[in-house]
Amino acid sequence: MLSPRWTLLFLLMLMLLTVGETLKNGHAPRWLVNLFCKRSSGLTQVPWDCTGYLHCYTQGMTTYGVWLNCPASLKFDATSQNCLRVSPSCMNMDRVAHRYCPIYSQLRFPHPGSCAMFYDCSRKMPDKRYGLKIYENECAYPTLFDPELAVCRENEMSNEISCMNPPSSRCDYKTECLSVSSQCLQDGYSPKPGTIFSSYHILCKAGKIVSNLQCKLSEEVF
Structure with a gap:
């Protein structure tokens, strides 16, 4: 069995060899450690991120955790405790x-x-x-x-x-541009859906509403 000093050295080497994708390699936020390291030690899978694993360990009365990334294109498998090309546990x-x-x-x-x-x-x-x-x-x-x-x-x-x-x-954000195909048949300005002789109008681009607009003067209509 490796001594605590050699175990720490081994973990540091892994941090340098792997490439981060989502969580930062070599670090785990405290909330993640509290959530998954309370009842387990060793290698633990984070269900929503298979690109790596959480290494949980205890020193004295305190539990710690370190996030380690799998090599590129591999996923962590909780059953085999290894990084595999296909992970059944993901x-x-x-x-x-x-x-x-x-x-x-x-x-x-x-x-x-x-x-x-x-x-x-x-x-x-x-x-x-x-x-x-x-x-x-x-x-x-x-x-x-x-x-x-x-x-x-x-x-x-x-x-x-x-x-x-x-x-x-901007329009790749779902909440920024609404898809209204019946109103956005072509790029440009159109009356706001559901309005008649109103100062409100919309700007369409690629079949989506880019902006909701209003005429500068209240008595103007689009």
Whole structure:
């Protein structure tokens, strides 16, 4: 058995050899450690992120955890305790949300559809206006979801938020541009849906409403 000193050295070597994708390699936020390391030690899978694993360990009376990434293109498998090309233990994210959200209502974790989207366990109802299902939420433009802090924030020049599928434009945010195909037959300005001789109008682009607008003078109509 390795001594604690050699174990720490081994962990540090792993941190240098692996490449981060979502959570920061070599670090785990305290809330994640509290959630998954209370009843277990060793290698633990985080259900919504198979790109790595949580190494839980105890020193004295305190439990710690370190996030370690699997090599590129591999996923962590909880059964074999190894990083594999195909991980049977990786669950569909929608199933993860329905399993854990009823238990942990404050939980937030990344959504595979977009770096701007995330699962928000406090949202108990779908939002049909934007096509968001139960537990789904989206950051406001132009912010992205930071899985490390579990908050929305702007991805600064240093690109601290590692993102594989960022929205390419404002209208790639579901909550920014509504799809109204019957009104947006072509790019440009159109009357606001449901209004007649109104000062309100919309700007369409690629079949979506880009902006909701109003004439500058109240007596004007579009």
